[in-house]
Amino acid sequence: MILLHITLISQQALLLETLVPLLKTSGFQFSCVETLEELIANSSLVIYAPEHFSEVELDVLQKHDMFDETEWIIITDGKPNPYIDKLMTMGASYHFRTPLDIDHLNEVLQEFHKEFQQEEEQKSLAPVTSTLDQFGLLLGSSPVMRRLYRLIRRASKTDTNIMLVGESGTGKELAARTIHEQSLRAEHPFIAINSAALTPELVESELFGHLKGAFTGAVSDREGCFEQGNEGTLFLDEITEMPVDLQSKLLRVLESGEFKRVGSNQVKTTNVRIIAATNRQPISAIEDGFLREDIYFRLAHFPIQLPPLRKRGKDITELAQHFLAYRNSVTGTHKVLSDSAMQVLMEYTWPGNVRELKHCIEQAHILASDTIGPNELALLKPDNENTANIEDIRPGTPLKEAERILILATLDSCSGNKTQAADQLGISLKTLYNKLEQYSD
Ligand SMILES: Nc1ncnc2c1ncn2[C@@H]1O[C@H](COP(=O)(O)OP(=O)(O)OP(=O)(O)O)[C@@H](O)[C@H]1O
Numbered sequence: 001m002i003l004l005h006i007t008l009i010s011q012q013a014l015l016l017e018t019l020v021p022l023l024k025t026s027g028f029q030f031s032c033v034e035t036l037e038e039l040i041a042n043s044s045l046v047i048y049a050p051e052h053f054s055e056v057e058l059d060v061l062q063k064h065d066m067f068d069e070t071e072w073i074i075i076t077d078g079k080p081n082p083y084i085d086k087l088m089t090m091g092a093s094y095h096f097r098t099p100l101d102i103d104h105l106n107e108v109l110q111e112f113h114k115e116f117q118q119e120e121e122q123k124s125l126a127p128v129t130s131t132l133d134q135f136g137l138l139l140g141s142s143p144v145m146r147r148l149y150r151l152i153r154r155a156s157k158t159d160t161n162i163m164l165v166g167e168s169g170t171g172k173e174l175a176a177r178t179i180h181e182q183s184l185r186a187e188h189p190f191i192a193i194n195s196a197a198l199t200p201e202l203v204e205s206e207l208f209g210h211l212k213g214a215f216t217g218a219v220s221d222r223e224g225c226f227e228q229g230n231e232g233t234l235f236l237d238e239i240t241e242m243p244v245d246l247q248s249k250l251l252r253v254l255e256s257g258e259f260k261r262v263g264s265n266q267v268k269t270t271n272v273r274i275i276a277a278t279n280r281q282p283i284s285a286i287e288d289g290f291l292r293e294d295i296y297f298r299l300a301h302f303p304i305q306l307p308p309l310r311k312r313g314k315d316i317t318e319l320a321q322h323f324l325a326y327r328n329s330v331t332g333t334h335k336v337l338s339d340s341a342m343q344v345l346m347e348y349t350w351p352g353n354v355r356e357l358k359h360c361i362e363q364a365h366i367l368a369s370d371t372i373g374p375n376e377l378a379l380l381k382p383d384n385e386n387t388a389n390i391e392d393i394r395p396g397t398p399l400k401e402a403e404r405i406l407i408l409a410t411l412d413s414c415s416g417n418k419t420q421a422a423d424q425l426g427i428s429l430k431t432l433y434n435k436l437e438q439y440s441d
Contacts, residue, residue: 004116006109007039008032010049015075018100019047026109036060044116045109049075058083067092067147071112075100093150115153132318136178138171139322142315144307148175155302156182161254163239163299164277166306168416169355172277173237175306180233185273188232191225196241196418196429204246205262214263226259226270239276239299240290241419241429247292254298274299280419309350309357317342319354323361324372335365338373345377351416407435 006028010016016032023030033039036057039046046066050057053076061067071093076084078097088095094108133141135149155162156179164172173192180190195203201215209224225234236242242250253259254274258267276299278285285291309316320337328334337345341364350356364376390409393402407425411432414420422432 007043137174142312160301161274169353170306176235176275191229192235194237196238200243210262236276240278240285309353327365
């Protein structure tokens with residue numbers, strides 16, 4: 001049996017009297033200490049009931065990254081305290097106020113116990129291709145990823161709309177699928193739509209469907225995502241690229257659950273959960289006119305930030321090992337990464353995040369005979385043909401090749417931000433997507 005540990009930190013006699021019997025029978029291994037400093041490592045869950053909570057305690061928690069691997073339940077007398085608010089934004093799970101609702105607390109403990117146990121069981125079943133933790137479809141063991149897993153776990157239990165914010169290639173779609181698969185809607189469809197990859201007319205018809213003859217090319221009636229995804233989850237990727245007038249229509253559906261197919265007057269109803277994603281920071285997208293403020297507030301009950309790969313420390317090399325192990329298993333090879341290649345991977349800034357890393361390893365696996373060294377990390381080499389070197393454009397360079405180099409170089413100078421690159425190049429985001437797709441073939 002897996003033993004999970006819970007620690008209570010409190011010096012309050014009355015509270016101890018109520019809590020100790022509950023915790024002793026909660027299924028966790030239990031210990032009780034008086035101060036934060038005495039907290040032992042490897043508790044899965046901590047219940048912290050400080051008499052006073054000030055900047056000093058907050059500092060201790062922050063300094064030791066105490067939220068990275070442990071779930072925290074805070075108990076206070078409920079008086080307003082800005083440091084407690086900060087604590088909650090740092091990743092504490094629950095805040096209970098005295099007098100305690102013991103039944104609710106017990107429910108929460110049982111939920112955590114079940115979740116932890118499932119996690120441990122999954123870990124022991126996982127194939128040993130790497131040492132990375134996996135949560136749903138996401139891989140990564142870094143503190144920032146663990147925090148993300150916690151947020152996702154909490155979000156999955158609710159039915160509110162969600163906004164995922166993160167650079168391109170950080171795994172927003174994987175996160176959305178994970179939330180869906182862990183939610184009560186898991187048995188129903190997950191429908192993904194990328195607003196940037198469609199023309200404004202098509203986005204509307206994709207979302208709401210259309211009647212035959214509603215526009216040129218509408219040769220038959222068609223269901224949109226809101227109908228197909230009824231009872232399920234609708235993933236709206238690149239929401240900030242959706243035309244603003246369409247965002248108003250979307251807002252109406254979010255408020256009323258009602259919509260009309262393009263070309264129809266018949267009102268239909270839908271029950272979908274929206275998970276929207278963007279690689280722009282929402283507040284600046286609102287300021288720049290790319291996102292309606294009201295839609296942001298509708299969607300951002302639960303804003304979740306996905307960390308860029310460069311902030312994920314050792315995840316970089318472990319993900320590289322994971323992608324390599326996968327290629328090895330598919331092709332029956334045993335190729336390895338050299339230490340110097342690992343060093344190069346750690347030093348690179350990864351503007352394209354995990355997607356870029358995956359492609360880089362896949363390509364290196366093809367190029368290397370046994371050992372992948374810095375030379376095989378093709379995407380990172382400045383003189384490689386895949387790298388866009390603007391000096392390579394000369395009179396006589398084939399137009400298509402010049403265009404490819406220019407597009408990739410612009411994307412590189414915008415740190416992988418496609419919207420910004422498309423703006424600078426004077427082309428639509430849709431065109432940029434299409435071009436990049438051609439280059440990846
Ligand atoms: N944490 C992760 N673990 C494993 N694979 C990942 C992770 N994050 C991203 N990937 C891989 O990287 C690629 C891009 O992921 P995904 O499409 O989810 O990113 P995104 O943030 O939605 O990108 P974009 O904004 O460009 O649409 C996929 O191949 C995915 O499998």
